[in-house]
Amino acid sequence: GIIENFQELRAAAAENGAVFTTDTDTEVIAHLINWELDEGNDPVVAVQHALKRLEGAFALAIIFRDHDNLMIAARQGSPLAIGFGDGEMYLGSDAIALAPFTDRIVYLEDGDWAVITRDGVAIRDGEGREVERPVQNSVASSLLVDKGNHRHFMAKEIHEQPEVVSHTLANLIDFAARRVQLPELPFDLAKMDRLSISACGTAYYAGLVAKYWFERYARMPVEIDVASEFRYREVPMAPGGLALFVSQSGETADTLACLRYCRGEGQHIASIVNVRESSIARESDAVLPTLAGPEIGVASTKAFTCQLAVLACLAIAAGRARGHLSAEQESELVGALIGVPRHMSSLLHGEKAYEELAHALSKASDVLYLGRGLSYPVALEGALKLKEISYIHAEGYAAGELKHGPIALIDETMPVVVAAPRDALFEKTVSNMQEVAARGGRIILLSDAPPGETGCEVMASFRMPAVHPFVTPLIYAVPMQLIAYHTAVFMGTDVDQPRNLAKSVTVE
Known part of the structure; x- marks a missing residue:
């Protein structure tokens, strides 16, 4: 965690004779406890006194000699x-x-501290009162936390997507009726004037896709923010609105802080999480779980596509409730969703081609990703994946913004990944591709249209399945992941644990 007042505590400890061997804020805690022990307090009292002096966000495990x-x-x-x-x-x-050790879990709440022995635990709240926290049987399985036949967890998780997306959809769709069937919600989607979405990282890009879906198919205005910005904006919110929070872990610190702000503003709280026992889930009025299973790789893959699957179903349900989707239109969209796992599988069977591209891409110092409409968030996610695990600088842009700055970067050394499904914006995306080609940019095309239709020479082309525009983000996410993964593998980086990153960002 982060001890926010550690400089002050460090100075006080040094005055008391403490000798520091590191520059970390963590060491301050040990010195505080040690000082309390030197005062004659037992370990429990020493920790209790030390905790009262700490400011910040942290999770501590403390052991004692003797x-x-x-x-x-x-x-x-x-x-x-x-x-x-x-x-x-x-x-x-x-x-x-x-999970490898036990499925009987107790989650501590904020301010809790616990005295643990081999025989049990005594939990106290921030005031020192003994409290009971429920023992839960966790659904996490140690069998899932395994690479199987794959070289990395990330590879395994990419290949699990057809299955886990199918499971997630099956939880929300009546396949026979081709109709979305959500659990009962404690609010009426038809009466919501607007939707506020907050998330971080890849989950934010899932929310950005959802903005297009909700506004197009449910005619619901959507405001979406990076959680670390939203929480400090003091956003005015009319009571009774709907706030939606997306997080793989359900513990993302900034997202959780946004949830609590919106709760104070009288909003209905809904969340999409991959861990049902998480803090965000526990503090939500309604939880729509992704059934992705444990995701170990730091760079999110299957959790992202499962988040998209849930958001797609929620957008359809909102469109139906608000009278903007007929039964026939809902059936068409649901049918497109049902076909997603099959299309994902077919893309994964062509993985070898992405390995070949990785050799060329690994030589680049910068990569540009372009997309329009629903493909714009996919371009952002593709760029994030590449920079996260290969350490190659990459940026995602709305293709229409090319002339407003990024085009200055393009030369014959610049790979440009273009997501260009043959949709209503295809011709405009092709126009942007031609601008790139005219300046020598090396185009990597992801499209259901053949390269010949673009009139551009390409460095590489990957033929995507022809699908309903509604589901293109789920389909095009897969090649974006494969490009990043194989480039990182070729470059020899730590794919599952990239430098400086953590799977769950639980501090600010």
């Missing part, structure tokens, strides 16, 4: 779970971390 049957845990802002074994106890960030 107390081998004692561990003290504390949570403020960052997630922390206690696992129950047979004559043994565990501490971890979430159920997935504990």
